[in-house]
Amino acid sequence: xxxxxxxxxxxxxxxxxxxxxxxxxxxxxIVVDRDARIAWIGDRYLELLGYSGNPDDALGRPVExxxxxxxxxxxxxxxxxxxxxxxxxxxxxIVVTRLPLREDDGTLIGAIGFALFDRADRxxxxxxxxxxxQEELHRTRQELAQERRAKYSLSQMIGNSxxxxxxxxxxxxxxxxxxxxxxxxxxxxxxxxLAHGIHAASPRAGAPFVGxxxxxxxxxxxxxELFGVAPGAYTGADRKMREGKFQLADGGTLxxxxxxxxxxPLQAKLLRVLQEREFEAVGSNKVVRVDLRIIAATSRDLDAxxxxxxxxxxxxxxxxxxxxxxxxxxxxxxxxxxxADRILDxxxxxxxxxxxxxxxxxxxxxxDYDWPGNVRELRNVLERVSAMTDDPALTRDHIRAALPxxxxxxxxxxxxxxxxxxxxxxxxxxxxxxxxxxxxxxLSRTGGxxxxxxxxxxxxxxxxxxxxxxxxxKEDAQGAV
Ligand SMILES: Nc1ncnc2c1ncn2[C@@H]1O[C@H](COP(=O)(O)OP(=O)(O)OP(=O)(O)O)[C@@H](O)[C@H]1O
Numbered sequence: 085x086x087x088x089x090x091x092x093x094x095x096x097x098x099x100x101x102x103x104x105x106x107x108x109x110x111x112x113x114i115v116v117d118r119d120a121r122i123a124w125i126g127d128r129y130l131e132l133l134g135y136s137g138n139p140d141d142a143l144g145r146p147v148e149x150x151x152x153x154x155x156x157x158x159x160x161x162x163x164x165x166x167x168x169x170x171x172x173x174x175x176x177x178i179v180v181t182r183l184p185l186r187e188d189d190g191t192l193i194g195a196i197g198f199a200l201f202d203r204a205d206r207x208x209x210x211x212x213x214x215x216x217x218q219e220e221l222h223r224t225r226q227e228l229a230q231e232r233r234a235k236y237s238l239s240q241m242i243g244n245s246x247x248x249x250x251x252x253x254x255x256x257x258x259x260x261x262x263x264x265x266x267x268x269x270x271x272x273x274x275x276x277x278l279a280h281g282i283h284a285a286s287p288r289a290g291a292p293f294v295g296x297x298x299x300x301x302x303x304x305x306x307x308x309e310l311f312g313v314a315p316g317a318y319t320g321a322d323r324k325m326r327e328g329k330f331q332l333a334d335g336g337t338l339x340x341x342x343x344x345x346x347x348x349p350l351q352a353k354l355l356r357v358l359q360e361r362e363f364e365a366v367g368s369n370k371v372v373r374v375d376l377r378i379i380a381a382t383s384r385d386l387d388a389x390x391x392x393x394x395x396x397x398x399x400x401x402x403x404x405x406x407x408x409x410x411x412x413x414x415x416x417x418x419x420x421x422x423x424a425d426r427i428l429d430x431x432x433x434x435x436x437x438x439x440x441x442x443x444x445x446x447x448x449x450x451x452d453y454d455w456p457g458n459v460r461e462l463r464n465v466l467e468r469v470s471a472m473t474d475d476p477a478l479t480r481d482h483i484r485a486a487l488p489x490x491x492x493x494x495x496x497x498x499x500x501x502x503x504x505x506x507x508x509x510x511x512x513x514x515x516x517x518x519x520x521x522x523x524x525x526x527l528s529r530t531g532g533x534x535x536x537x538x539x540x541x542x543x544x545x546x547x548x549x550x551x552x553x554x555x556x557x558k559e560d561a562q563g564a565v
Pocket of ligand 1: 242273274277426463536
């Protein structure tokens with residue numbers, strides 16, 4: 085489009101006077117060419133910079149030789165403007181704007197920069213508030229990252245038996261791959277510990293490790309806990325977006341513990357995340373993309389759950405990419421002594437007390453026991469022994485006194501079949517006592533954790549509560565046997 089001659093004149097004058105006005109009003113004005121060499125620089129700018137040479141000598145020199153922290157080169161290289169930036173010159177902070185200069189056909193020929201205020205004082209209160217917030221954010225992020233970082237490494241996984249060596253070998257290999265890992269094994273075998281270890285040995289180690297116990301979260305809250313909630317998604321929802329665990333774990337590892345307890349409707353949503361790495365928050369239709377590794381764990385028999393149609397087969401295959409099965413303690417008795425030593429050291433450290441030793445007899449008793457609650461139960465027993473005696477050496481008798489007397493949930497060996505008078509007791513009484521012993525035994529083995537005790541007994545959490553009430557077993561019944 086051709087302009088009227090007087091318009092063209094007007095435009096040329098506007099550009100010219102703008103340039104002069106800016107040169108007057110600004111503390112600094114600078115023009116550089118395509119190679120970031122100074123084509124023009126205002127005297128006041130040179131003065132501010134403390135430049136003592138001849139102003140003409142500055143021309144043609146690379147901009148950084150005159151303004152060491154200049155960003156003009158970045159503007160000519162990227163072709164992007166920097167509309168508002170702060171630059172420190174000596175003790176002063178000035179506000180600068182940098183714009184690329186182009187020919188009419190768009191060819192980049194250089195850049196122009198102005199220091200718009202001679203003092204950034206007016207912006208100071210705003211800037212210091214901003215800086216303080218930035219610092220706070222940085223600190224909080226660091227603390228959070230520290231918190232989310234894996235707490236344990238693979239070296240904390242004690243055990244030199246063949247099965248444990250194989251587990252650690254698989255875990256190291258899984259750490260290097262980015263695939264989904266499925267950890268299987270009885271309760272208390274160290275699945276969570278191993279998940280931390282895999283994350284810590286993986287390239288994602290610097291990013292968050294976020295764990296979720298699927299069984300511990302009520303079903304109606306699980307979706308929002310995992311996927312987050314959009315602002316105002318339901319009455320009472322936050323006005324801001326609440327991030328779910330998937331977003332919190334972005335870049336890192338998400339550990340889904342007790343995956344076998346995932347409700348069916350959510351299994352479909354999880355499957356989609358595994359396939360496409362995307363999902364929508366509750367109450368939102370905006371797709372969120374994440375980049376994370378999933379480690380899932382369960383002590384339940386997933387094959388059986390699939391057969392019973394409680395677990396989706398397609399989800400099972402997606403999770404079962406790198407399966408690792410943790411062996412029960414009874415299948416690696418040679419590890420018991422070294423794990424027990426480590427636990428005793430931990431306990432002594434926590435209590436700031438001297439460490440205890442296990443006699444050979446004590447180790448033999450530990451090795452002889454069946455350990456249905458695995459390493460967690462071993463820890464509970466050693467805690468109990470430590471509380472029972474101050475002796476520095478723990479003997480066979482100490483251990484025997486702390487081990488549950490019932491050998492397993494189904495055993496009723498200690499329940500008397502005859503009454504005090506010598507007569508046969510009614511079957512209903514014997515059954516009740518047997519049931520009580522089994523429940524108290526399971527609670528003892530799991531340190532009072534009811535979800536786990538229910539699992540050991542093969543009943544639901546709700547029926548455990550029901551049976552405890554019916555049999556008059558107190559909530560804190562662990563260790564009662
Ligand atoms: N090999 C091991 N060496 C040292 N400590 C271990 C080992 N295995 C497990 N532990 C400890 O035993 C306890 C139980 O382990 P963890 O919670 O990892 O088991 P889990 O298999 O995830 O149990 P659950 O299925 O019940 O959730 C933890 O205190 C853990 O640190």
